[in-house]
Amino acid sequence: IVAQSPNNLGVNHHCEEHAEGNYFTCVGSGPGYSSVLSAQFLCSGFAVEDQFQPVTSDETVAVGGTVTLTCRVQDNDNSSLQWSNTAQQTLYFGEKRALRDHRIQLVQSTPTELSISIANVNLSDEGEYTCSIFTMPVRTAKATVTVLGVPQRPVIKGYPGPIVEGGTLELSCHSSGSKPPARLRWFKGAEQIPGRPDVVDPEGKTFTVMSSINYTVSREDNDAIISCSVGHESLQTSDKSMEQRIQVLYKPSVRIQPESDLPREGEKFFLQCVGLGNPEPSVFKWERKEGELPLLSKQDGSYLYFELLNKSDNGLYHCEADNGIGKGEAEYQLSVLDPTAMSTSSGIDHAVIGGVVAVIVFILLCLLIVLGRYLIRALAGTYLTHEAKGSDDAPDADTAIINAEGGQSGAEDKKEYFI
Template identity: 35%
Template sequence: TARCQAVQAENVTVLEGGTAQISCRLQKYDGSIVVIQNPRRQTLFFNGTRALKDDRFQMMLFSPTMVRITLTNVSVSDEGGYFCQLYTDSTHHQVATLSVSVPPEIPTVEVKQEAVEGGEAELTCVSPRSKPAATLRWMRNGREIPGVVSQQDNGKTFSVSSTIRIPVERKDNGAALNCEALHPSLGGQNRVRRYRLDVYFAPTVRIIPPSGILREGDSLSLTCSITGNPLPRTTQWSKINDTLPERAEISGPTLQIARLSQSHNGTYLCQAQNNYGRAADYYTLLVYDNVSLTTTVPTTQLITSHPTTSVLPSSSIAPEPRDPGAVVETHSAVPYAVIGGVLALLVFTVICVLIVTIWCSVRQKGSYRTREPILTWY
């Protein structure tokens, strides 16, 4: 009988943009009129016939036990109660509540205060739209950074932000931070925004010197290694108390001088600056000459009874200084070792002559004493 007829509705939850199935179960249906209405009480279907021109709604099933419709591309505006009405002698209706969940997008990071060495960085992570409200957290090296959270109700959805303030140094430049958005609709798959700290600091300058000793005719190449954020766009080379040589060529951070001479000696300065400071480094150039030194070695030849000295040319060897700051002394034409040897030989000869003289003198006196008795006997 009509009095025994009934209708039951099933609630449904769907993600925004998904497809919702709205079902009405019928009990002891006898062909009475079944009407389905949206939350605004607009009739969608009348006994299986479309009544509202909205192609997103489709009648999927109309049977004595079940009426089922689908709604595609669901939005939060579709949320609410859908009425399943059965018209008999008395009207029976049930409401199927459609709930729409809005997962957060990947959050954005806003820089509220630029990070300068020795100061603080103020960063805000923003999730502009979610339902229910997303949970935001900042992470660094696996550790959570507490932030100040604010939430705004936009009617159907919520916007959430989390702000942190952290001290920064030069070493923090490029450090990785993560802002994570957690939401029940994501099933544990958090939406993550990766951000790298951009810390501004004054430049540092270091001149990379050449290896070895520089002599006249060599080429000089000095490279100025610069760090800084932002990186200085230009590098300034100069010579202290003088102008750069005419042969000096500057290519970016590199200074080159071909065919060095001692006139190039001096202190060269590399400078760089950005909006947060300036720095400099210097290099002192010392160029050695290539003049060969000739060493004379004395030798003795007995031509007559008078000794003479002949000069033999020796190979020209320029002494290598131990370091650029060393003072190179000019060697004497007569080596001290040879002079010492000659003096030692003379001393030895004199000693030998003295010994022989003393020995002969003693021997002669002994000879006189032996002859005296013989003369007396005669």
């Protein structure tokens, strides 16, 4: 703002800013006097940049972490910068430590910057910190520090032990110490499964979150790993989780495995009752649908042994396996083969194979004979052609060939061509 003396008598004019706002008072001075003009001007429509105004930034830090507070000014008139905490206790005044808290350290101190760090931050450190510069008037700036509560590792409760197939699994999971409230998720292996909405319970400045699942188990869930994972913005690397392996009890599924697919009369033979369940079946029962088991058969656990197979052993065999949770069963139709019939069938098969081979050999021989005769005739024709072309008596090769093949020339000519 420029003011001029109306009489040009060497009077200096300048404007002074008021501390309470953008008001300016015009002051005139000259040799031996000064006067204050009664007019005041309100500065509006444009911004006046204050180079002494401190500038700070808000910070967020997790419990146990370290936060750095930085205060800067564009210019300094040799006034000191100061940081004070939420209780307005001075932390640093320039390079001088004012509060005996060894967690707080000086990072940098220059005429235009004062930076400090607070290590091992806890929830009580949250709040507004003030940077001040002691100019006339004093200028201040606020920096809000937000402290994140780190959630504890989640805990799964409610697993009763092995569950029978078709039963209901109910598990709960909780994690405490988070701020703001954490998020809980459930997984079966790598697959996320739905859980009930989180329940948030405030505990002072932090929160405890809880969630639960409830679903019907099947045999495919046996040995599955159920995990509860807690997610939070303070966990920058990965979520925290807890796992629970579950056991599902189910009745056996049964099949009968024969020793051979071609049981022959007069041979030893066995059938095995294979049961898959949890737990494994320990009780097996064999029977034949048409009546009693053969006299020469013997049951040993899951096996049914036949000492000497006989046609009378033919029939439908039934196996039952029991593991205490339930029973499973399977059937097998035993058909004993006659070894004589097997040999006859084998002989017939060999005869058929031999006949096929003989036919193939005969066809190959016929092809060789035909091919040989064709080659002989072709070679003979080529020879006659060359002889005819080399003879002085024949007018051309074609005439010589015709005479040779038609027998129109004499015996001497034929000898000449065939020698």
